Every structure is written in structure tokens, then in C-alpha cells.
Amino acid sequence: MSSGILFALLAVLTVSGFLMGRVRARAAAGGDVTALHSRTQYHGVAVGMGALLAGLATYVLLNFVATLLPFAGNPWVVGLGSVGLAVAASALVYVRITPQFRARNLVEIMILGLLTLASSLAIFTTVAIVLSLVFETARFFTQYNWTDFLFGSVWSPAFQGTSQLGILPLLWGTLYVSFIALTVAVPIGLFVAIYLTQYASAGLRRAAKPAIEVLAGIPTIVYGLFALITVGPILRDYFAEPTGLGSSSASVMTAGLVMGIMLIPFVSSLSDDIITAVPRAMREGSLGLGATQSETILRVIVPAALPGIVGAILLAASRAIGETMIVVLGAGAAAQLSLNPFEAMTTITVKIVSQLTGDTDFTSPETLVAFALGITLFVLTLGMNVLALYIVRRYREQYE
Amino acid sequence: MTDLTATIPAATSEARAAHTRRRYASEKRFRMYGLASICIAITAVVVLLGSVLARGLPAFTQTFIQAEIFLDPAVLDPTGARDPEEIRKILTFSYAPLIQESLTDLASELQAGSAPGITPQLLAGMVSEAAGANLRNYVLANPDQIGETVPFEFLTTGRIDQYIKGHITRESSMGDTRVDPAQLNAADQLRELGLLERRLNLAFLTNPDASENRPEAAGLGVALIGSAYMMLIVLVLALPIGVAASIYLEEFAPKNWITDVIEVNISNLAAVPSIVFGILGLAFFINFVNLPVSAPIVGGLVLTLMTLPTIIISTRAAIKSVPPSIKEAALGVGASKMQAIFHHTLPLAAPGILTGTIIGLAQALGETAPLLLIGMVAFVVDFPGPLPGGLFDPATALPVQVYNFTQRADPAFVERASGAIIVLLVFLLIMNTIAIILRQRLERTW
Numbered sequence: 074m075s076s077g078i079l080f081a082l083l084a085v086l087t088v089s090g091f092l093m094g095r096v097r098a099r100a101a102a103g104g105d106v107t108a109l110h111s112r113t114q115y116h117g118v119a120v121g122m123g124a125l126l127a128g129l130a131t132y133v134l135l136n137f138v139a140t141l142l143p144f145a146g147n148p149w150v151v152g153l154g155s156v157g158l159a160v161a162a163s164a165l166v167y168v169r170i171t172p173q174f175r176a177r178n179l180v181e182i183m184i185l186g187l188l189t190l191a192s193s194l195a196i197f198t199t200v201a202i203v204l205s206l207v208f209e210t211a212r213f214f215t216q217y218n219w220t221d222f223l224f225g226s227v228w229s230p231a232f233q234g235t236s237q238l239g240i241l242p243l244l245w246g247t248l249y250v251s252f253i254a255l256t257v258a259v260p261i262g263l264f265v266a267i268y269l270t271q272y273a274s275a276g277l278r279r280a281a282k283p284a285i286e287v288l289a290g291i292p293t294i295v296y297g298l299f300a301l302i303t304v305g306p307i308l309r310d311y312f313a314e315p316t317g318l319g320s321s322s323a324s325v326m327t328a329g330l331v332m333g334i335m336l337i338p339f340v341s342s343l344s345d346d347i348i349t350a351v352p353r354a355m356r357e358g359s360l361g362l363g364a365t366q367s368e369t370i371l372r373v374i375v376p377a378a379l380p381g382i383v384g385a386i387l388l389a390a391s392r393a394i395g396e397t398m399i400v401v402l403g404a405g406a407a408a409q410l411s412l413n414p415f416e417a418m419t420t421i422t423v424k425i426v427s428q429l430t431g432d433t434d435f436t437s438p439e440t441l442v443a444f445a446l447g448i449t450l451f452v453l454t455l456g457m458n459v460l461a462l463y464i465v466r467r468y469r470e471q472y473e
Numbered sequence: 474m475t476d477l478t479a480t481i482p483a484a485t486s487e488a489r490a491a492h493t494r495r496r497y498a499s500e501k502r503f504r505m506y507g508l509a510s511i512c513i514a515i516t517a518v519v520v521l522l523g524s525v526l527a528r529g530l531p532a533f534t535q536t537f538i539q540a541e542i543f544l545d546p547a548v549l550d551p552t553g554a555r556d557p558e559e560i561r562k563i564l565t566f567s568y569a570p571l572i573q574e575s576l577t578d579l580a581s582e583l584q585a586g587s588a589p590g591i592t593p594q595l596l597a598g599m600v601s602e603a604a605g606a607n608l609r610n611y612v613l614a615n616p617d618q619i620g621e622t623v624p625f626e627f628l629t630t631g632r633i634d635q636y637i638k639g640h641i642t643r644e645s646s647m648g649d650t651r652v653d654p655a656q657l658n659a660a661d662q663l664r665e666l667g668l669l670e671r672r673l674n675l676a677f678l679t680n681p682d683a684s685e686n687r688p689e690a691a692g693l694g695v696a697l698i699g700s701a702y703m704m705l706i707v708l709v710l711a712l713p714i715g716v717a718a719s720i721y722l723e724e725f726a727p728k729n730w731i732t733d734v735i736e737v738n739i740s741n742l743a744a745v746p747s748i749v750f751g752i753l754g755l756a757f758f759i760n761f762v763n764l765p766v767s768a769p770i771v772g773g774l775v776l777t778l779m780t781l782p783t784i785i786i787s788t789r790a791a792i793k794s795v796p797p798s799i800k801e802a803a804l805g806v807g808a809s810k811m812q813a814i815f816h817h818t819l820p821l822a823a824p825g826i827l828t829g830t831i832i833g834l835a836q837a838l839g840e841t842a843p844l845l846l847i848g849m850v851a852f853v854v855d856f857p858g859p860l861p862g863g864l865f866d867p868a869t870a871l872p873v874q875v876y877n878f879t880q881r882a883d884p885a886f887v888e889r890a891s892g893a894i895i896v897l898l899v900f901l902l903i904m905n906t907i908a909i910i911l912r913q914r915l916e917r918t919w
Binding site: 291298303 | 840
């Protein structure tokens with residue numbers, strides 16, 4: 074039985090269950106629906122939903138069990154099992170319909186179950202991410218020494234079994250690009266936030282804030298293309314080649330600058346919130362003692378907001394580390410440890426993309442290494458996020 | 474603050490005035506830094522959008538060449554029966570000589586003019602490789618015109634198109650094996666004769682992708698459909714699940730550790746790098762559940778998981794903003810908690826939920842990295858089928874198509890990549906505008 078027919082059958086069962094349940098409730102009431110505990114629709118919905126939920130749950134469960142016991146995945150087993158249980162569940166509800174039957178409560182319990190399920194999807198997603206990363210990484214480490222991965226300084230995948238898969242050059246590229254991005258984004262973003270909260274007139278704020286936040290709504294592929302066709306060639310022709318530092322338009326500087334632009338609204342809107350949260354009294358106290366506005370900002374507001382700002386910078390850093398498209402198009406693909414910002418380098422995310430696109434063989438270490446890179450990235454960004462959220466939350470409590 | 478006063482020297486009023494001037498100067502400098510930062514940020518917006526627009530707008534125009542084509546019945550319909558099945562058997566391959574044949578007269582006319590080096594072969598070489606297929610489609614649609622001479626418009630090759638658009642010049646194309654100087658002369662002359670024309674080319678939006686040698690025929694058709702399918706999946710899954718999760722967390726969740734775990738998970742998922750979701754899609758949906766590679770269904774599911782935190786966060790804010798008194802009034806007249814929420818709170822929160830959903834969809838539309846990993850980067854020329862089966866057919870997505878175009882060697886694809894970005898940005902602009910209008914029209918303050 075194909076899934077299409079199965080779902081059609083379940084839909085028919087649900088609708089007919091609803092209609093039958095309603096009819097039976099009306100009959101049970103003997104024409105006087107006010108004698109019922111619940112309105113007739115609830116009886117119908119209870120029967121129909123019983124069928125639908127039982128059917129779908131069986132379908133999912135059997136398909137899941139099938140990964141362990143292959144016979145459970147047989148289309149006929151799944152089909153008949155799901156439809157059978159759907160009929161059984163709706164019949165069970167159907168025979169219980171009497172004027173005293175609390176159909177509404179039953180329906181509400183089922184809905185509450187669905188709501189709980191929906192909200193626990195977040196947990197399932199995290200678990201699925203962790204499991205898929207951990208399993209494949211474990212397979213990778215059975216084929217490749219983990220110390221060579223973590224401490225190797227050469228990245229040269231070769232499909233003849235002589236690969237050297239050291240993460241250090243990738244990590245270096247990632248951190249270097251992120252560092253340049255943050256040196257661009259943090260000062261500009263902070264000054265934007267300070268100016269817009271402390272100096273700007275309401276009109277300027279109304280105009281400038283959305284204009285800058287446009288940057289936050291632009292997809293990263295657009296920044297990537299901008300790096301590739303505009304920023305890269307300009308940097309190469311006007312900085313790298315005249316100074317003899319490099320000849321490639323894809324470079325750490327290209328990716329870093331463009332990523333910095335991308336992060337400006339991120340830093341500025343987070344800092345904006347944090348600065349506005351500093352109590353007015355502190356600011357006014359300082360101004361009242363004769364400090365100029367800039368003195369107030371630098372010596373009162375920024376120190377008071379510092380934990381929050383540090384949190385915002387950490388969040389921005391975690392964004393920078395996990396960013397993919399800008400570095401894929403802007404940073405290049407050569408894995409190397411170098412200090413020259415005008416040379417092409419590569420990052421963890423670039424290598425995840427290059428190892429997992431095209432022809433992939435899920436038994437070779439060259440493909441599986443992508444999962445080890447993924448788990449490194451996941452742990453790195455998760456750590457920074459948790460730390461940042463902790464700092465920001467502690468800071469908020471301080472002034473509430 | 475003690476250091477502020479301490480640094481003021483107990484000296485003459487002149488020294489004090491100088492100190493004040495310095496403080497005011499530094500105040501002024503500080504303000505300038507702030508203004509400069511804002512200017513830099515806004516300049517960045519303008520330069521970014523400006524460079525994409527300047528590069529991409531030409532992709533919506535294309536150069537066409539007009540020619541009279543004799544649809545030779547001896548080639549196109551050897552049986553003479555005008556049987557569509559028989560005509561269909563003549564493949565694109567046979568149409569190319571036909572085009573060259575028809576261009577012979579034009580070539581000798583041009584030879585006499587200012588393009589002496591042009592031969593029929595070179596002139597035919599100015600016509601896109603896609604021309605044969607276009608002509609075949611025309612013949613299949615109008616079999617009655619076989620044997621007649623019809624005026625037909627062909628795409629020119631990418632090189633000629635780039636020359637007309639001014640991206641390549643005679644100097645820059647020296648040594649280029651794919652364009653001959655005589656062809657450039659011929660292009661100039663044809664333009665004077667009015668036979669070569671650059672005009673709007675909406676086929677860019679409807680054509681499928683094309684191979685390396687035919688940038689002029691490449692379009693966004695498959696990518697647009699793939700993106701539309703994925704947005705549909707995201708809407709159908711993420712909206713109900715997101716709303717259900719938000720209702721639970723706002724109204725029913727008990728204060729215990731499980732709820733805390735869910736909350737922490739949602740805020741962390743919002744910050745997990747998008748590429749990690751791609752790894753999840755590859756390892757779980759493709760390798761474990763065995764869904765097909767490159768299919769919109771997998772892309773849609775991955776984007777749903779990515780969009781959920783955004784929708785949950787905005788839906789919770791919308792539910793929170795409905796005053797509790799409304800729910801309490803419903804409870805007071807005997808509604809159950811579920812009824813109060815579904816009949817009263819939720820409808821009032823709907824505008825906020827809708828706005829959040831549109832913004833989430835806009836985010837999902839521009840997402841590229843996870844789709845690369847689940848194989849949507851493949852070269853797909855066949856349109857996916859109609860719903861629902863088409864969800865399992867190979868397709869690409871708009872942002873991935875941009876990436877695809879950037880990976881080709883022919884520089885004419887850069888223009889197409891920028892053009893695709895413009896299409897993407899237009900969609901995002903429309904979605905965000907709808908969100909803003911909805912917010913202003915429907916949202917009320919209590």
C-alpha cells in the first residue's frame with residue numbers, strides 16, 4: 074500500500090469519524106442536545122482526531138522500528154497497521170459516546186498532547202543534530218587518528234589514502250577572518266548604537282535605524298557575491314598587487330571586510346538594546362555633575378553596559394565563525410597558516426561544503442572529516458552562545 | 474567621577490578655559506566618530522545594493538539576431554505527411570545546418586559591407602547553441618509552416634551579447650577562441666541594419682539552467698519553482714508547529730526543568746550556524762530516512778527546522794501582547810482554557826504571528842549553505858513535476874542558483890548571478906513590505 078493511498082484512507086477515516094461521532098452524539102441525546110456534556114462537534118472531533126492521531130502515530134512508529142526490524146517497514150504492514158489502529162481508536166471513542174461523555178475534555182487533552190509535541194520538536198532537533206554529528210565523527214575517528222586531526226597543521230585531502238586532515242589551518246583561517254570582521258563591525262556597530270541612542274534626533278533615528286537594518290535582512294549569498302565581484306577585485310588591484318602582498322582577489326581581507334559589513338547591524342541593534350537598558354538616573358547623574366556627553370558615555374554608560382556589550386560581541390563572533398557563503402565565495406580554498414591578510418585562506422565552513430558536495434563516499438575519511446569539522450563548529454558556536462546568553466541575562470537582571 | 478574634578482588644575486582661569494576647550498573638542502570628535510560610523514554603514518548599504526543592481530540589470534536584457542529561415546521540408550519532414558510524431562523524430566542536431574544555410578545570403582551581404590572576414594560558419598557561430606532547440610520547438614508548435622520561409626529571432630551567443638552590452642571590447646577579446654573579430658564587426662553592422670537588437674528577455678525568469686557554453690540561455694525557472702515548493706513546505710509545517718509550540722510555552726508549560734530545557738534549546742537553535750542544519754539534513758533526512766537528494770522536500774524540511782525558532786520567538790511575543798483580561802473574561806463566562814486561547818487570544822495575536830511568519834519565510838528564502846549540502850547545487854534542467862509528486866523531484870533554489878552561476882568559468886554567468894540576486898531581493902522586498910503593511914494595518918495597541 075503506497076503512502077499516498079494510506080494518507081487518503083486516513084483522511085477519509087477522520088472525516089467519516091467526525092460525521093459519525095456527531096450523529097451518534099445527537100442520537101444519544103435523544104434530540105435534546107442540551108442534555109449532552111459537550112457540544113456535538115466535540116464528539117465528532119474526538120472520534121475523528123482519535124483516528125487521525127492513532128493512524129499517524131502508528132505510521133511514524135512502524136517506520137522508525139523498521140530501521141531495526143526490516144519486516145516492520147513492509148508497506149502492507151505499515152498500511153494495514155496504521156489503518157487498523159486508526160479504526161480501533163475511533164471505534165473506542167465512538168462506543169463511549171453517551172450524554173455524560175466528556176468529549177470536550179478528551180479533545181482538549183489530545184490538543185494539549187499535540188502542543189507539547191510541537192514544542193519538544195526543538196529538543197528533537199538538537200538531539201538529531203548532535204546524534205548525526207557524533208555518529209559520523211566516531212566513524213571518522215576509527216579511520217583517522219584524532220590527535221592528527223586536532224593538532225595536524227597540514228590539510229591536504231587526497232583520495233588515494235594519503236590524506237592529511239589537520240584542522241589547524243582551517244581553524245586559523247576561521248579565526249583570522251572572524252577577527253578582521255569583528256575589528257570592522259564592533260567599533261562601527263558600537264558607535265552607530267551610541268550615536269543613535271545618545272545623540273541622534275528622533276527623526277535621524279527613525280531614518281537611519283531601518284536603513285542600517287536593511288543590511289541584516291540581506292541574505293549572505295548577496296554578501297558573498299559582493300565579495301567575489303566587487304570587493305575582491307578592488308582590494309587586489311588597489312592594495313594587494315601594488316604592495317606586493319598577494320595576487321588573489323579571494324583573500325582573508327576580502328571575506329573579513331564583507332563579513333564585517335554584514336555584522337554591523339547585528340552589533341548595533343544588540344548594543345542599542347543594551348545601552349537603552351542602562352538606567353537614566355546614572356546618565357543624568359553624570360551630566361548633572363558637569364561631565365560632557367562623551368565623558369558620560371565613555372565613563373558611565375559603556376562601563377555599566379560592558380557585560381552586555383561583551384555578550385553582543387561574543388554573539389557576533391559566533392555568527393562570524395559559522396558564516397559560510399561569504400567565505401566560500403570570498404576567502405578562497407587554499408588551506409594555509411599565514412599572517413598575510415591578502416592571501417587566500419580557507420575556513421572550517423568552506424571545507425565542510427567542499428567535502429560534502431559533489432561525489433561523496435560516506436565510508437572514506439575525506440568525506441567523514443566534514444562531520445568532525447561540523448562538530449567542532451557546533452561546539453565552538455554553542456559554547457560562545459551559551460556564554461553570551463549567560464552574560465547578557467546576568468547583566469539584565471542587574472538593572473531590573 | 475573623582476578623577477574628573479581632580480584633573481582640573483587649581484590654576485588660572487586661562488588654563489581652566491583651555492582645559493574646557495579640550496574637553497569640548499574631544500566631545501566634538503566623539504560625535505564625529507558616531508556620525509562617521511553611521512555614514513559608513515549607510516554607504517555600505519548603498520554600495521552593496523548599487524553594485525548588485527549595476528551588474529545584474531543587464532541580465533534582464535539579451536541580444537537577439539533576426540533572420541529569415543527557410544524551413545526545408547526535405548530536412549524537417551522527410552515523409553511529407555506533416556505527422557507530428559515524424560517531425561518530433563528530427564532532433565535539434567539537424568536544425569543547426571538549416572540555420573547556417575539560411576544565413577548564407579546575409580553573410581555575403583555583410584562581406585560586401587564592413588565585415589569582410591565573415592563567413593556563413595562564423596555568422597552561424599554568432600547564434601546561440603540554444604537556437605536549434607528554440608527553432609525545433611517553434612516547428613513542433615507550427616508544423617503547417619514547414620516549407621515556408623519564416624522570420625525568426627535567435628539569441629546571440631554570450632560573447633556577442635557581452636560585446637553589445639559593452640562588457641568586452643575588441644582588445645579584451647584578443648586571443649579568445651570563442652569569438653572572432655569578424656563576428657564583432659558583423660555585430661556592429663547588423664545593429665546598423667536593425668537586425669541585431671538588445672531588448673527585454675523575460676526568458677531569464679522562465680528558462681531552466683543551461684550548460685557552460687550557453688550562458689545566454691540560462692534562466693531561473695527551475696530555481697524559482699524549487700524555491701516556491703520549499704517555501705510552501707516551510708509555510709505548511711513551520712506555521713502550525715511554531716504556533717502550537719508557542720501556545721504551549723506561553724500558556725500551558727509548567728515551570729519546571731523540562732520547560733527550561735525547551736527554552737534553552739529554542740534560543741540555541743536560533744544561533745546554530747546554518748551549515749550545521751545542512752549536515753543534519755544530509756545525515757538524517759537523506760542518509761537515515763532515505764529521502765531523495767536535491768529534492769525540495771528535504772530542503773523544505775531543513776528550512777522548516779531553521780525557521781521554527783524565528784516563528785516561535787515572534788509568535789510568543791504576539792501572544793504575550795494580548796492583554797490577559799480578554800482571556801480572563803472568556804474564562805469568567807465559562808470557557809475552558811483551551812477555548813479561551815483558541816477563540817480569543819489566538820485571533821487577536823494573528824497579525825503579529827503573520828508578520829513573524831513572513832519574516833521567517835524571507836529568511837528561509839535567502840538561505841544557501843544548508844541547501845548546498847543536500848545536493849541542491851546539482852545541475853538541473855528538468856522542471857520538477859506538479860505537486861505533490863514534484864516535491865521529490867530534483868530542483869535547485871534561487872540562492873543556490875546564484876552560487877552555481879558564480880562557479881562557472883564564463884564571465885557572462887556573473888551577470889546572471891547578479892540578475893538572480895535582483896530577483897531574490899525583489900521577492901524579499903515584497904515579503905518585508907507585506908509584513909510592514911500588515912503590522913501597521915492590523916496590529917493594535919491595547
